[in-house]
Amino acid sequence: MSAGDTHVNSPEIQRLARVIEPGHSYATVTDKIASIVLTRPTSLGWLAGFSIAFTLMMVLMGSIAWLVTKGVGIWGINIPIGWGFAIVNFVWWIGIGHAGTLISAILFLLNQKWRTSINRFAEAMTLFAVACAGIFPLIHTGRPWMAYYMFPYPSTMGIWPQFRSPLIWDVFAVSTYGTVSALFWFVGLIPDLATLRDRATNKAAQIIYGMLAMGWRGSARHWHRYQSAYLLLAGLATPLVLSVHSVISFDFSIAIVPGWHTTVFPPYFVAGAIYSGFAMVLTIAIPLRKAYDLEDFITMRHLENMAKVMLATGLIVAYGYFFEFFMSLYSGNKFDVFLVQQRLHGPYSSYYYALILCNILTPQVLWFQKMRTNVAVLFVMSLVINVGMWLERFVIVVISLTRDFMPSAWGRYQPTFWDWSTFIGTLGLFVSLLFLFVRALPAISIAEMRELVHTSEDHE
Amino acid sequence: MRGREMHWIRIDRYYDTGLKTQEDTPAENPELANPQTFFQPVPCQQCENAPCEQVCPVGATVHSAEGLNDMVYNRCIGTRYCSNNCPYKVRRFNFLRFQDWETPSLKLMRNPEVTIRSRGVMEKCTYCVQRINNVRITAEKEGENGASRGIRDGEIVTACEQACPSEAIVFGDANNPNNRVSKLRAQQRNYNLLGELNARPRTTYLGAVRNPHPDLAGPEKKEPA
Ligand code: SF4
Ligand code: SF4
Numbered sequence: 001m002s003a004g005d006t007h008v009n010s011p012e013i014q015r016l017a018r019v020i021e022p023g024h025s026y027a028t029v030t031d032k033i034a035s036i037v038l039t040r041p042t043s044l045g046w047l048a049g050f051s052i053a054f055t056l057m058m059v060l061m062g063s064i065a066w067l068v069t070k071g072v073g074i075w076g077i078n079i080p081i082g083w084g085f086a087i088v089n090f091v092w093w094i095g096i097g098h099a100g101t102l103i104s105a106i107l108f109l110l111n112q113k114w115r116t117s118i119n120r121f122a123e124a125m126t127l128f129a130v131a132c133a134g135i136f137p138l139i140h141t142g143r144p145w146m147a148y149y150m151f152p153y154p155s156t157m158g159i160w161p162q163f164r165s166p167l168i169w170d171v172f173a174v175s176t177y178g179t180v181s182a183l184f185w186f187v188g189l190i191p192d193l194a195t196l197r198d199r200a201t202n203k204a205a206q207i208i209y210g211m212l213a214m215g216w217r218g219s220a221r222h223w224h225r226y227q228s229a230y231l232l233l234a235g236l237a238t239p240l241v242l243s244v245h246s247v248i249s250f251d252f253s254i255a256i257v258p259g260w261h262t263t264v265f266p267p268y269f270v271a272g273a274i275y276s277g278f279a280m281v282l283t284i285a286i287p288l289r290k291a292y293d294l295e296d297f298i299t300m301r302h303l304e305n306m307a308k309v310m311l312a313t314g315l316i317v318a319y320g321y322f323f324e325f326f327m328s329l330y331s332g333n334k335f336d337v338f339l340v341q342q343r344l345h346g347p348y349s350s351y352y353y354a355l356i357l358c359n360i361l362t363p364q365v366l367w368f369q370k371m372r373t374n375v376a377v378l379f380v381m382s383l384v385i386n387v388g389m390w391l392e393r394f395v396i397v398v399i400s401l402t403r404d405f406m407p408s409a410w411g412r413y414q415p416t417f418w419d420w421s422t423f424i425g426t427l428g429l430f431v432s433l434l435f436l437f438v439r440a441l442p443a444i445s446i447a448e449m450r451e452l453v454h455t456s457e458d459h460e
Numbered sequence: 461m462r463g464r465e466m467h468w469i470r471i472d473r474y475y476d477t478g479l480k481t482q483e484d485t486p487a488e489n490p491e492l493a494n495p496q497t498f499f500q501p502v503p504c505q506q507c508e509n510a511p512c513e514q515v516c517p518v519g520a521t522v523h524s525a526e527g528l529n530d531m532v533y534n535r536c537i538g539t540r541y542c543s544n545n546c547p548y549k550v551r552r553f554n555f556l557r558f559q560d561w562e563t564p565s566l567k568l569m570r571n572p573e574v575t576i577r578s579r580g581v582m583e584k585c586t587y588c589v590q591r592i593n594n595v596r597i598t599a600e601k602e603g604e605n606g607a608s609r610g611i612r613d614g615e616i617v618t619a620c621e622q623a624c625p626s627e628a629i630v631f632g633d634a635n636n637p638n639n640r641v642s643k644l645r646a647q648q649r650n651y652n653l654l655g656e657l658n659a660r661p662r663t664t665y666l667g668a669v670r671n672p673h674p675d676l677a678g679p680e681k682k683e684p685a
Pocket of ligand 1: 505510511546548659
């Protein structure tokens with residue numbers, strides 16, 4: 001610490017170290033964040049963006065309607081490739097959600113101040129990503145109206161789900177995750193909803209925010225209860241960050257398909273989930289802070305820290321890729337060795353190289369602070385990683401299935417129009433929800449930012 | 461077809477030209493004109509330790525007491541996980557509604573003993589479970605004091621067995637050592653397909669022993685001494 005005192009005090013370092021820009025008081029923080037919801041007129045940009053997203057969401061609705069009418073045969077899946085885009089998208093979306101929980105729960109428990117301004121919308125992102133993900137396991141079944149068979153309900157037939165199947169574990173993992181994320185998010189929102197209730201001038205808004213605030217008055221007793229509840233929920237959500245994606249990876253590692261049956265999957269899926277999740281947080285944060293002048297709250301420090309997390313998890317993912325390869329070769333199992341050959345030289349090898357490029361090679365630029373603090377670079381990088389992580393799931397799910405044990409049953413996968421429309425449709429759903437969220441709820445936690453003002457004043 | 465043919469028994473063909481890799485096989489190579497062919501019908505192997513059963517979330521594919529791998533169509537929700545996990549890839553899925561349920565004349569075409577599978581469910585070879593049950597009922601009827609007389613060896617004939625002109629397919633109770641099928645399985649050339657996966661398929665194969673005249677066989681095809 002003492003070694004570089006002058007250096008530490010340089011304005012550049014200070015700029016990068018701040019979690020909130022100077023000159024803010026309780027009032028300015030509240031004004032700034034609440035105004036986005038309450039007073040700012042709906043901008044043309046918001047309308048345009050929302051219309052595009054909403055149109056895409058309608059594409060999703062149309063695709064699902066057609067899917068239910070005709071059957072999953074409208075997709076490119078076949079025998080042997082029983083799982084296609086639907087499962088790829090499911091894993092991708094669930095993974096994206098993980099960053100939100102990591103930021104809001106684990107970083108909270110670790111007392112990381114920099115999480116404060118990003119946790120609210122990261123959690124919202126989690127929730128919306130889980131919503132998008134949750135659609136897929138339902139609609140990818142051949143008979144979605146029978147999917148309730150997967151729940152352990154007291155049936156007159158006396159039949160239970162088959163608990164050895166990882167799909168049942170998924171049902172529990174994902175529904176728990178969705179519930180806990182929603183609760184955590186809502187509990188965190190309560191003080192802010194009360195702020196909005198008190199500041200709203202329009203009657204309808206007062207009533208709606210008032211109901212949602214559930215009688216919050218901000219008394220010391222309320223704060224006390226609130227803080228223990230929040231801490232408990234953070235404790236509950238923390239194991240979920242690790243467990244949910246581990247369970248999802250069991251879908252693959254429990255199966256015997258070469259390329260799926262790998263013990264490295266759980267940790268490597270979790271790291272990949274956090275990796276893609278942080279990429280998505282950046283993809284959202286960068287335009288958000290620009291559009292609503294939130295650079296004071298979502299500072300360079302935030303962006304840089306997220307870039308560091310991406311670098312670290314990206315390296316874990318790279319380690320996972322390496323060991324997947326190494327163990328396949330080391331095992332000497334002819335099917336696993338063949339899988340490696342197929343990845344590198346098979347008909348789908350270009351996907352594999354694209355994946356390595358997106359997930360392992362390009363993110364290495366994040367080693368340089370210049371790059372980590374360059375907003376444009378970060379934005380591009382976050383998109384590249386999102387694409388890369390999607391490709392990763394595609395390579396694992398689809399390409400492993402194209403050539404497994406019996407050469408006579410090898411196949412090819414060709415996504416159809418409906419595969420794409422469903423995927424792009426969920427992007428539309430996700431973005432629509434985000435647009436609505438930004439307009440209707442405080443995208444940054446007002447209460448926690450006030451705390452931050454308090455502590456940062458103490459330091460100065 | 462896009463990998464959606466519904467044949468329950470896949471006829472696998474393998475060719476051996478004696479050449480090592482694909483690079484060795486220019487199109488004009490005469491060896492390619494007359495490869496050695498291998499023929500293998502692959503229906504569901506009715507695995508004892510069936511990988512498909514363990515992954516079905518709703519228990520729609522389960523063991524029967526006799527050891528069949530049964531498919532419960534009206535329980536299946538169509539996740540296709542079972543097919544992904546079947547190493548032999550012998551499951552078939554109703555991706556769309558493949559059956560015409562309305563045309564009355566088509567109803568006459570169908571086997572009344574076989575369920576028509578609806579859209580979105582998995583199906584596969586059942587070892588002709590309807591024929592097994594028919595014989596079991598006959599045996600019960602012909603038994604005395606309410607007990608079945610027992611099913612005789614060879615009494616159940618599966619459709620593929622019936623259709624095969626060279627009688628290459630034999631069906632029977634493998635638990636009885638005196639049955640035809642048990643005797644065949646006791647031969648040394650009996651093998652499991654992908655036995656190393658420990659799915660313990662009940663369907664087993666007998667290796668074909670070939671002894672081609674040395675003048676007819678190409679030089680590469682001779683067995684190493
Ligand atoms: S061959 Fe495939 S479908 Fe048949 S029992 Fe074995 S794993 Fe199941
Ligand atoms: S497709 Fe049917 S039988 Fe196969 S895993 Fe799903 S529910 Fe079970």
